[in-house]
Amino acid sequence: MTTASLRPRDRDALIQSLRSGVTPRVGARHIQVGRTGEIAALDKDLERIAEGGASFRLIVGEYGSGKTFFLNLIRGAAMERQIVVAHADLNPGRRLHASGGEARSLYAELMKNLASRTKPEGGALNTVVEKFITTALAEARKAARKPEDIIHEKLEALSELVMGYDFATVIAAYWRAYEKDDDTLKANAIRWLRGEFSAKTDARAALGVREIIGDAALYDQLKLLARFTRLAGDKGLLICLDELVNLYKLANPQARNGNYEQILRILNDLEQGNVEGLGFILGGTPEFLTDPRRGLYSYPALQSRLAENPYARDGLIDLSGPVIRLDNLSRDQFGQLLGKLSQVYQGAQPQRVLLPDTAIPAFIAHSEQRLGEAAFRTPRTTIKAFVGLLAVLEQNEAADWRVLLEQTEMEADEPRAVMEVSDERASFTL
Ligand SMILES: Nc1ncnc2c1ncn2[C@@H]1O[C@H](COP(=O)(O)OP(=O)(O)OP(=O)(O)O)[C@@H](O)[C@H]1O
Ligand SMILES: [Mg+2]
DSSP states (O other): OOOGGGGGHHHHHHHHHTTOOOOOOTTTGGGGOOHHHHHHHHHHHHHHHHHTOEEEEEOOOOOOHHHHHHHHHHHHHHHTTTEEEEEEEEEBBBBBOOOOSSHHHHHHHHHTTBBTTTTTTTTTHHHHHHHHHHHHHHHHHTTTTHHHHHHHHHHHHHSTTTHHHHHHHHHHHHHHHHTTOHHHHHHHHHHTTOOOOHHHHHHHHOOOOSSOOOGGGGGHHHHHHHHHHHHSOOOEEEEEOOOOOHHBBBHEEEEEEHHHHHOOOOOHHTTTSSSSSSSEEEOOHHHHHHHHTSSEEEEEEEEHHHHOTTTTTTTTOOOSSSEOOOOOOHHHHHHHHHHHHHHHHTTTTSSSOOSTTHHHHHHHHHHHHHHHHHHHHHTHHEEEEEEHHHHHHHHHHHTOOOHHHOOOOOOOOOOOOOOOOSTTTEEEOO
16 A cells, blocks of 8 residues: 555545544555554454354454554445444443443444445445435346335345334335435434434334334344345445443443443354344453453453453464454554654655655654653554654754754653443543
8 A cells, every 4th residue: 555545635634633643544554554464354354244244353452552543444444345334432421231322322323423435434324225225226127126026025134133124114214205205204214213213202203113223222223234234235334332441431330231241242143143244343441351340351251252362472363263452563563654654744745855764763762762662552642743743844944853853752641540430320430
């Protein structure tokens, strides 16, 4: 992958997020280093999903080690394979299991962020539904059959799943709206699919369905949607959930266990091959996984399922289990990363060399001196400083990188304090 294929707008977005210390979404693959084995493993998962299978992975890494970055890369790769993706960060108001609306809220966030190759920025739910209709119309034309027969046949495949009858009813309503050019009905169908109806009576009046999407329906709805994307001509659905540490922070053991039980249910379901075209990838810190009191390991059935292979340590890896551990970037990889950043930056000014190659080892030595091995362990601040240096060099022809480097101060990137979420209503205590 060369930086030549990076569009100027994407390049600016990439640089902007690196400078502000936000994990880049656009253009991430242009600065990607290492993780070859991990990417290959996930690529196989994506292939399995695209073939109608399922997969479950938990990406575990220390604070700042690159979990979100990795999730973003996989999301991009999934879209390229024509898999629809949805991502969301968990937080006190968004959980996998809840009774106060937090699971519905997670579902709504996922739907808002639903993205596909043609709609990479999100908001792809409409597109998927429209695609289902146009795909069915094209099939009907080809087979010289009535469109509604094709549509009903396809929807029958959904009816056998939990909540499938209502899902199919909503899609059928969208089809009627499509035929009659009824924008209100269309909008109501989309609202239902996004989990925006809060009263059953309203949903029944608008669409003739009995149910609405509540907390308990989260996973079943995602399964339905996965099947639906395939009926629409896409290859499946990948759900990326980040910041799983928020479940570990739940102080109420019942609330925590409810969420862990849900994770177990999803893991079992996906690994037993009961599910078509659906993958889950979750990002979390090591304590979220292994803490015996509050982590996933506190739930015995999960501990045995997620226990790491004791042989896979000291540089040896095993990527066949559900847990993938992201090691910290090595010094070499970090050097490569700075090289790529420099190239991305240089992209705008090919005629002028902003930073000679020799500056990279000097920059690494400087960071190591100031921060110790934290310079590679949590690259965020170091990257920020490096991009800041490039920015000044770009704008000041007379500036000397050696002088600037000497003046570069860096602060270690420390994890945020773990705050507990004390009760179901998600208030904070220290
Ligand atoms: N494989 C990689 N190649 C290039 N850059 C990377 C890689 N991994 C991480 N980075 C860089 O490190 C930064 C921090 O990574 P990221 O935000 O993904 O960490 P994290 O593990 O999600 O952190 P947190 O625990 O705070 O959520 C990213 O913004 C990215 O610039
Ligand atoms: Mg992160």
